[in-house]
Amino acid sequence: MNIVENFDLFAPRLINKKELFSCGHRACSGCAEVLSVRLMCKALGDDTVVASATGCMEIVSSMFPTTAWRIPWIHVAFENAAAVASGVEAGLKALRKKGKIDDRYIKVVGMAGDGGTMDIGIQALSGAMERGHDMIYVCFDNEAYMNTGIQRSSGTPMGASTTTAPAGKASSGQKTWKKNMPEIMVAHEIPYVATVCPSYPLDFIRKFEKARNIKGPSYIHCFSVCPTGWRSPSETAVSMGRLAVETGVFPLFEVESGHYRMSPDMPKKLKPLRSYFKPQGRFRHLTDAEIDAIQERVTAEFNKLTQKAKFL
Amino acid sequence: MGKRVGLEVTVAVAEAVALCRIDMAGVYPITPQSHIAEHLSNLVADGKLDAEFVTVESEHSAMSAVIGAAAAGARVYTATSSQGLMLMHELLPIASAMRLPITMAIANRAVSGPLNILNDHSDIMPQRDAGWIAVFAENGQEAVDLSIAAFKIAEHKDVMLPVSVNIDGFQLTHMVEPVILPSQEEVDAFLPPFVPHATLHPSNPVTMGAFSMSDYFTEIMKAKDEAIKNSRKVILEVWDEWGRQFGRSYKPVETYRAEDADILMLTMGSMGETAKIAIDELRGKGVRAGLVKLRLWRPFPFAELKAAVKNAQKLIVTDRAVSFGGPGGPVFSEIKSALFAQARRPSIYNYIIGLGGRDMAVSDFVGMFDQVLADRAQAKADTYEFWGVRE
Amino acid sequence: MALKTWKELPIGCVVFEPGSASEYHTGSWRSQRPVWDDAKCIKCGICYVFCPEGCVQQGEDGFFKADMNYCKGCGICAHECWPRAIKMVEEG
Structure with missing residues (x-):
């Protein structure tokens, strides 16, 4: 219940009232990714331009001839959101410098899912971050290719059953550990890397606001529960995100100029992984031994991270 | 009045592009195009060209970045060749469907395999159905003239389409030829400022690249086909105007x-x-x-x-x-x-x-x-x- | 709404009407609806913050309500409501 206590009575008063992402979008019922997009828009405000990759958020929001977006938005292809965003940033910079547009500060955002970021889009992302464009890149991670029908990506966690890494008599689903994308971004030595989850809206908004005010590239990794792909009840989308954080599966932290800081929302003591796995159909086939092995890895990874937060 | 100088064709093309006062270029190196990228970045480094030169990490990102910058309202340029053009292939029909007036030089080169860096047209031919205007230059002067004219054609309000200027790799790109470069005043008189049909700016938030189902896709393809067919009239006008102003005229x-x-x-x-x-x-x-x-x-x-x-x-x-x-x-x-x-x-x-x-x-x-x-x-x-x- | 002909399409199919997706009412997807018991409501706004549709709004009296034109009945608001002021009720 601490979320509610922290959250207090003030939440709506602290949050931008303007809905920059409209009702009528076609996201599945209980989609935490579209909730994340809605909160991101609130945090960043009107003076934002979004370049989106192909994916769930693109198709649910832009059914021609209508759009859910109330901020400028462009979609070009799947693997190039970061490159398109970098071009928008360069274009706006040149036009502002030459006095061809007004000189307000506009933040450019590139966004994609886990597949669009960690698999097919990682080259364009690495390039854009290395070049130092003044932009935010957001990975909305729902841990598989949900838009195309729940195929595995390099963001799919060990043991999860997907349509291309299904659990069966001879398989326990995903055979590989989730790619550690935030660390790959930290290795780019960009000014700001953060993880967020919409289950913690104030932490979420604070980190987006911080990224907005940083001149240079920021990377935000957003954990986005997908009830459809995870085979979990739609009403638990927010509580499931909270469990991912509380079990240490998805720790909330930020890295500013190489300095790690755990989010104050992180619990002192982690909950057991089982409480997070149990309500999700994608993990239902796992044996106790398999869960124990994954638990071991989650604990180890979490300890590694807290060490960095202590010393880096 | 322009001056007659002996220049490598790639350098002459880069000079011509700079005369067009581009706002942004995104180019990735590839033989035999690279001298265009190098000379453009020299011009930016020397303060002779006021533009953002984005050193992208691939041709795919080069095209992606110029699409983004053009959508923001910038006058943009890129150049490529062979494998680079093949890597851009996915994005070419998107650029034309979004009606973004991108000008691109293609230093025509054979497509692998086997790897071959020399000239033929196997790179441009697979791009035939991309919805780009495509013109071919025969010599250095044409490469210069057609490059400048390309911006005017692409950005014309009745066109709003990307244009590729095809320049044979090595056989043309690497020749040192006598070329008349127009003066800045002449180019300014010929090429009006770019007025985009829509831009990514918060003052008027638009959505570009929306998703279409079968209810609209056929109409969108028809509109694009008509747009490129209708560009013919503007191409003829612009080349005639070039002829009147510079004494060298071009025909399809x-x-x-x-x-x-x-x-x-x-x-x-x-x-x-x-x-x-x-x-x-x-x-x-x-x-x-x-x-x-x-x-x-x-x-x-x-x-x-x-x-x-x-x-x-x-x-x-x-x-x-x-x-x-x-x-x-x-x-x-x-x-x-x-x-x-x-x-x-x-x-x-x-x-x-x-x-x-x-x-x-x-x-x-x-x-x-x-x-x-x-x-x-x-x-x-x-x-x-x-x-x-x-x- | 009549579909546009090819001649009527904007150049590059740019959409010039921000937020026009709201023409489409997703409320028809719903199989259950949230019902607020204002007597239990503490006006914290959690239902508003966590709604993926952005269709929960605060009225002048400070209490919250969902726009049934858009509510997909996901149940997050009821699940997250700390004082349990929201109940999901099957659609008739």
């Missing part, structure tokens, strides 16, 4: 000694100059030979082509690319299709020539004429062969 189809010719040859790009010498040699021997140069590849100049070949008995179409297992070279099949319904049309012969930088001497062009002239039964018409291949 250009001819040399073709009016009274019995036998014609069709070329695209820099080989037209060698073919011309062959025509003169043949004329000297009493052969009524002529040349047709296809400058505009898209939109395809049907009327001009039909007019240019209407009196000929035989037409030799040269192709610099192969359509494997297809009806002949890509240019050949287009020409055949364009002339199919004509009551009177020449017999059409196809030679695939100059692949992967294979040298084509005047004697090679004369040799093709000789072969076709000898074919009295016209047995080889409507078929194709690889010129000079070792059997």
Whole structure:
């Protein structure tokens, strides 16, 4: 219940009232990714331009001839959101410098899912971050290719059953550990890397606001529960995100100029992984031994991270 | 008044692009294009060109970035070649569907495999259906003139389409040629500022690249087809205007000694100059030979082509690319299709020539004429062969 | 709404009406609806913050309500409501 206590009575008063992402979008019922997009828009405000990759958020929001977006938005292809965003940033910079547009500060955002970021889009992302464009890149991670029908990506966690890494008599689903994308971004030595989850809206908004005010590239990794792909009840989308954080599966932290800081929302003591796995159909086939092995890895990874937060 | 200088063609093209006062360029190095990128970045580094030069990590990102910048309202430029163009392929129809006036130089080069860095047209031909306007330059001056004119065509309110300026790799890009570069004042007078049809700016939040189902997709394709067809009128106007201002005019189809010719040859790009010498040699021997140069590849100049070949008995179409297992070279099949319904049309012969930088001497062009002239039964018409291949 | 002909399409299919997706009412997807018991409501706004549709709004009286034109009935608001002021009720 601490979320509610922290959250207090003030939440709506602290949050931008303007809905920059409209009702009528076609996201599945209980989609935490579209909730994340809605909160991101609130945090960043009107003076934002979004370049989106192909994916769930693109198709649910832009059914021609209508759009859910109330901020400028462009979609070009799947693997190039970061490159398109970098071009928008360069274009706006040149036009502002030459006095061809007004000189307000506009933040450019590139966004994609886990597949669009960690698999097919990682080259364009690495390039854009290395070049130092003044932009935010957001990975909305729902841990598989949900838009195309729940195929595995390099963001799919060990043991999860997907349509291309299904659990069966001879398989326990995903055979590989989730790619550690935030660390790959930290290795780019960009000014700001953060993880967020919409289950913690104030932490979420604070980190987006911080990224907005940083001149240079920021990377935000957003954990986005997908009830459809995870085979979990739609009403638990927010509580499931909270469990991912509380079990240490998805720790909330930020890295500013190489300095790690755990989010104050992180619990002192982690909950057991089982409480997070149990309500999700994608993990239902796992044996106790398999869960124990994954638990071991989650604990180890979490300890590694807290060490960095202590010393880096 | 512009000045006449001796320049490598890539450098001349970069100078021409700078005269167009681009706002942003995104270019990835690839032989034989790289000198354009290098010279543009020199101009930016020396403060002579006020533009963002984005050193992207691939051609895919080069095209992505110029799409983004053009959508923001910037005048943009990129250049590529061969494998780079193939990597951009996915994005080309998106750029044209979004109606973004991007100007791109293509230093035409063979496509792998095997790897070959030399000239042919196998890179541009697979981009035929991308919805880009495509023009071919024959020499350095044309590369300069057509590059500047490309911005004006692309950005015209009745066009709003991307344009590729095709410049044969090495054979043209790396030649040092005498070139007249227009002055800044002349280019400013010719090329008005870019007025985009929509921009990514919070003052008027728009959505670009929305998703379409079958209810709209056909209409969107039809609109794009009409847009590129309609660009023909503007292309003619802009090239005429260039001619009036600079004294060098361009046509979608250009001819040399073709009016009274019995036998014609069709070329695209820099080989037209060698073919011309062959025509003169043949004329000297009493052969009524002529040349047709296809400058505009898209939109395809049907009327001009039909007019240019209407009196000929035989037409030799040269192709610099192969359509494997297809009806002949890509240019050949287009020409055949364009002339199919004509009551009177020449017999059409196809030679695939100059692949992967294979040298084509005047004697090679004369040799093709000789072969076709000898074919009295016209047995080889409507078929194709690889010129000079070792059997 | 009549579909546009090819001649009527904007150049590049740019959409010039921000937020026009709201023309489409997703409320028809719903199989259950949230019902607020204002007596239990502490006006914290959690239901508003966590709604993926952005269709929960605060009225002038400070209490919250969902726009049934858009509510997909996901149940997050009821699940997250700390004082349990929201109940999901089957659609008739």
